[in-house]
Amino acid sequence: MFYQVAMPEPQLHLFEVTLQISNWDKKALDLKMPVWTPGSYLVREYARHVQDFKAVSSSNNQSLLSRKIAKNHWQVITENQTGVTIKYRVFANELTVRTNHLDATHGYFNGAALFMFVPELVQEPIQVEIIPPKPEWKVTTTLVTIPEKTNTFIAQDFDTLVDNPVEVGKQEIHNFEVLGKSHQYAIWGKGNTKITKIIKDTKKIIETEAEIFGGLPYEKYLFLLHLSGSGYGGLEHKECCTLNYPRLGFRDQDKYHRFIQLVAHEFFHLWNVKRIRPKALETFNYEQENYTTSLWFSEGVTSYYDMLIPLRAGIYNRKKFLNNLSKDITRYLSIPGRKVQPLGESSFDAWIKLYRREAHSDNNQISYYLKGELVALLLDLLIRNKHHNQKSLDDVMRMMWERYGKAEIGFTPEDLQQVFEDVAQQDLSDFFTRYLETTEALPFDDYLAPFGLKIKPIHDKEAIPYLGIRVQTEGGKEIIKFTEANSPAAIAGIDPNDEFLAINGIRVTADTLNEHLKDYHPGNTITITIFHQDELLTVSATLAEPQPTRYEVVQIENASETQQQNLAGWLG
Numbered sequence: 001m002f003y004q005v006a007m008p009e010p011q012l013h014l015f016e017v018t019l020q021i022s023n024w025d026k027k028a029l030d031l032k033m034p035v036w037t038p039g040s041y042l043v044r045e046y047a048r049h050v051q052d053f054k055a056v057s058s059s060n061n062q063s064l065l066s067r068k069i070a071k072n073h074w075q076v077i078t079e080n081q082t083g084v085t086i087k088y089r090v091f092a093n094e095l096t097v098r099t100n101h102l103d104a105t106h107g108y109f110n111g112a113a114l115f116m117f118v119p120e121l122v123q124e125p126i127q128v129e130i131i132p133p134k135p136e137w138k139v140t141t142t143l144v145t146i147p148e149k150t151n152t153f154i155a156q157d158f159d160t161l162v163d164n165p166v167e168v169g170k171q172e173i174h175n176f177e178v179l180g181k182s183h184q185y186a187i188w189g190k191g192n193t194k195i196t197k198i199i200k201d202t203k204k205i206i207e208t209e210a211e212i213f214g215g216l217p218y219e220k221y222l223f224l225l226h227l228s229g230s231g232y233g234g235l236e237h238k239e240c241c242t243l244n245y246p247r248l249g250f251r252d253q254d255k256y257h258r259f260i261q262l263v264a265h266e267f268f269h270l271w272n273v274k275r276i277r278p279k280a281l282e283t284f285n286y287e288q289e290n291y292t293t294s295l296w297f298s299e300g301v302t303s304y305y306d307m308l309i310p311l312r313a314g315i316y317n318r319k320k321f322l323n324n325l326s327k328d329i330t331r332y333l334s335i336p337g338r339k340v341q342p343l344g345e346s347s348f349d350a351w352i353k354l355y356r357r358e359a360h361s362d363n364n365q366i367s368y369y370l371k372g373e374l375v376a377l378l379l380d381l382l383i384r385n386k387h388h389n390q391k392s393l394d395d396v397m398r399m400m401w402e403r404y405g406k407a408e409i410g411f412t413p414e415d416l417q418q419v420f421e422d423v424a425q426q427d428l429s430d431f432f433t434r435y436l437e438t439t440e441a442l443p444f445d446d447y448l449a450p451f452g453l454k455i456k457p458i459h460d461k462e463a464i465p466y467l468g469i470r471v472q473t474e475g476g477k478e479i480i481k482f483t484e485a486n487s488p489a490a491i492a493g494i495d496p497n498d499e500f501l502a503i504n505g506i507r508v509t510a511d512t513l514n515e516h517l518k519d520y521h522p523g524n525t526i527t528i529t530i531f532h533q534d535e536l537l538t539v540s541a542t543l544a545e546p547q548p549t550r551y552e553v554v555q556i557e558n559a560s561e562t563q564q565q566n567l568a569g570w571l572g
Helices: 158-162 195-213 253-268 295-312 318-333 343-348 368-386 393-405 413-424 429-437 444-451 488-492 513-517 561-571
Strands: 002-006 014-021 028-032 050-057 066-070 073-077 084-091 106-109 126-131 138-141 152-155 166-169 172-178 181-188 220-228 233-236 240-246 453-458 469-474 477-483 499-503 525-532 535-542 550-555
Touching (some): 240 253, 253 295, 368 413, 413 429
Antiparallel strands (some): 233 240, 499 525, 525 535
16 A cells, blocks of 8 residues: 655645555455544544545556445445555645644644545555655654655554654754653744743653653654644644644743643653553544543543643642642532533543533533543542552552553453552442442542642632623623523523623623622522523523632641641652
């Protein structure tokens, strides 16, 4: 199999793909387009961007009969043909880490979003030649280079092809070495990056994570960074990651720390996900959903470590870590969906919920990233408290690496629980049932107390009675973006997308809503005027008790020496 990827007019956003197959001996050739890419659990229907499909004989360039028989499935009649050439184009104008983007400044593609596969040949080696549109454009990828051929690479199979994204353009290249291994930043786009600082802190991240697992499982690694207007995201691969970050997000310290957490998160994935992965993801089925209840571990534990690693690396201090943790606990306790969707179900339903948010989402779901991170926190504290900080979640990760990661053997939910129990040296069935399979509240204070910490609800100085809506100004109108289930607003019949007009006959805007509510007390009934599907309505709502505006992780007064020692053993 030989692919050629050209982009002769990049401003038109069309990759031109040619596939040549030799030594073919069947009457028909089936080609399929992946519907998703590993690491991003949503059916994205990449076939929707395919156009101009054509099949010809490699020997005489005569057209071959072909037809589309499913949304992502093409079939070519190949009787008496030993060589087949397929041509198609892919529209690429979506700049994310899991899609393709081509314009006058660069080309970027993910294998799953660009390459069709032949089911019988997914284990066969694949050559790829990339033809830049301009001589000054260079190719950056972790695919293995074929030395005697210009911009030509080889992948040992289709999985490898999918796992190595490609950047083509005039990207900045910055090489550095860590622990005797080669590393590289390839940066596309303009921004206020300070590459010397970024590389310095990235080295610390790499060294800190390598210490957990006992070394680096690769010879070279690529950080591919896209600087965009307001994009954000990352996608992990075995020997590289793609990062998308706001171009001006590197001067402000909080924004820079958020970038470093993104680096720590995606780099941690080279162990946890790319090598330590659920059984359901051991072999990828690119044509449909791949269900697992263990994404809370794959993503949630990684999210916990992306907060912890910069602390251990000395990039920020304990105060910053606890502030980040406080923000995440606030987010969790502010999402009513935590009382509806169990954590394991959140993972299983990622394909239909997490990446398909709507106005009601916060009422009926909880992110496995967010709750998984907080369950990881509790498990880490449980293990540390029992073993006086001599064991921790690090030992779980090391055991998972030794048992499953090195050999790339998929783990089952039972396997995962067993490793936690082996490290903790206790039965954790009750814990896993409560916090993965039910919606029971996470008992933060019970697990934080041995470390001299507790959760403190914070209220505004002026109490605001609870109504239960979020309002946003759009096009000069005050639009309700979210109505919390069972809130006074929901009981009154107020829905998302209603236009909010007035309280007790006085006009209200998104900016003045809280000021209006401060004039009332819990138990007061107010009249609210809205446009509901263009119909002017006035409804009554009885205000409830004020809700905390945030939660903070704070130190317990007069913490004992043991509590202080436990905290120091955890956070330094």
